Amino acid sequence: MEDYRQDIRDIRKAYSLIKAFIEKAKWKADKPVLLLDRLYQKTESHIKLAANKSVTTAKFPPTEITDENEETGYPAKYASRDKNNFEEFIERNRDEYTDFLESNNVDYQITIQTTYIQKKVYYFLAVTNIHPQNKKSSDKDFIEYSVDELPEPKWWVKPLVKLKFDGWKKWLFILSPAAIFIFFVAGFYYYLKIAPAPMYFIGYLSLVVLFTFIYYIAKPFYLTLDNSIAIVSNWMLRISQRSGQVEMHYLDVKDSEGYPVREIRLSIYSAKCPICGGSVFIDNGKNEFKGRLIGKCRKALTEHIFSFDHISKKGRLLR
Numbered sequence: 001m002e003d004y005r006q007d008i009r010d011i012r013k014a015y016s017l018i019k020a021f022i023e024k025a026k027w028k029a030d031k032p033v034l035l036l037d038r039l040y041q042k043t044e045s046h047i048k049l050a051a052n053k054s055v056t057t058a059k060f061p062p063t064e065i066t067d068e069n070e071e072t073g074y075p076a077k078y079a080s081r082d083k084n085n086f087e088e089f090i091e092r093n094r095d096e097y098t099d100f101l102e103s104n105n106v107d108y109q110i111t112i113q114t115t116y117i118q119k120k121v122y123y124f125l126a127v128t129n130i131h132p133q134n135k136k137s138s139d140k141d142f143i144e145y146s147v148d149e150l151p152e153p154k155w156w157v158k159p160l161v162k163l164k165f166d167g168w169k170k171w172l173f174i175l176s177p178a179a180i181f182i183f184f185v186a187g188f189y190y191y192l193k194i195a196p197a198p199m200y201f202i203g204y205l206s207l208v209v210l211f212t213f214i215y216y217i218a219k220p221f222y223l224t225l226d227n228s229i230a231i232v233s234n235w236m237l238r239i240s241q242r243s244g245q246v247e248m249h250y251l252d253v254k255d256s257e258g259y260p261v262r263e264i265r266l267s268i269y270s271a272k273c274p275i276c277g278g279s280v281f282i283d284n285g286k287n288e289f290k291g292r293l294i295g296k297c298r299k300a301l302t303e304h305i306f307s308f309d310h311i312s313k314k315g316r317l318l319r
């Protein structure tokens with residue numbers, strides 16, 4: 001099992017901390033820092049490119065991340081040298097770095113990783129735990145989730161993949177359930193007292209049907225206000241996807257009232273079952289797990305059941 005995580009929120013945090021630590025340690029090495037910066041900027045622009053892009057596919061060839069180009073010759077060699085220098089710097093300052101991270105309440109660090117795709121090397125950022133001995137990756141009771149990259153969404157899903165709430169959109173979202181309720185009460189009163197015509201009643205009924213339909217679409221988005229994550233209906237997903245979630249993200253931007261701007265995003269969490277290796281998807285818990293989201297293994301739906309914490313992305317066997 002891979003011992004790193006690729007989660008943009010952790011990567012952002014770990015990146016800002018390593019930058020602060022490099023500053024603090026007065027490390028003067030342009031090239032390795034440049035490699036790190038380029039990788040970070042590339043990763044950020046990769047996920048900004050489209051709402052369905054995941055950080056797990058933010059992988060870049062040496063030519064895109066080093067200063068050296070075709071003229072100077074060896075991007076692959078330089079990228080590898082800069083990566084090694086970066087890792088040596090971390091190892092040299094291991095104790096101070098660990099203390100620094102812990103004083104910031106973080107137990108993970110940023111790392112530069114490589115992988116081979118069709119025999120070509122690619123670089124990417126990931127975070128790893130600073131205390132690997134504490135990690136129970138061999139333990140069959142523990143599971144780690146990651147966010148999948150979404151395939152190109154269907155056209156009717158596109159506007160819902162990423163919803164940013166600021167200004168009037170925020171108020172529309174908050175006030176529309178009350179407005180619709182008042183509209184229906186007023187409409188029914190109007191029918192009873194003022195215009196009791198059958199045609200009017202049919203119109204009223206079709207509005208009820210329409211708004212019931214909208215209610216089923218909008219419900220998961222409203223659930224994220226309470227729980228910050230909810231399961232979406234299957235019509236938003238592709239057939240190959242067993243389950244999807246909408247998740248509330250707090251952006252770094254503040255609105256005019258000083259609150260962080262919120263954004264609801266479609267994400268799909270998955271994991272590999274630590275017991276049988278089957279794929280694990282997220283579902284609403286039933287019976288004793290009612291009110292919780294849980295991870296279920298496709299190969300053993302009722303037995304390989306795990307808790308799901310979307311903040312830590314960890315879980316443990318529940319049965």
Ligand SMILES: [Zn+2]
Nearest residue numbers: 273276297304
């Ligand atoms: Zn399983």
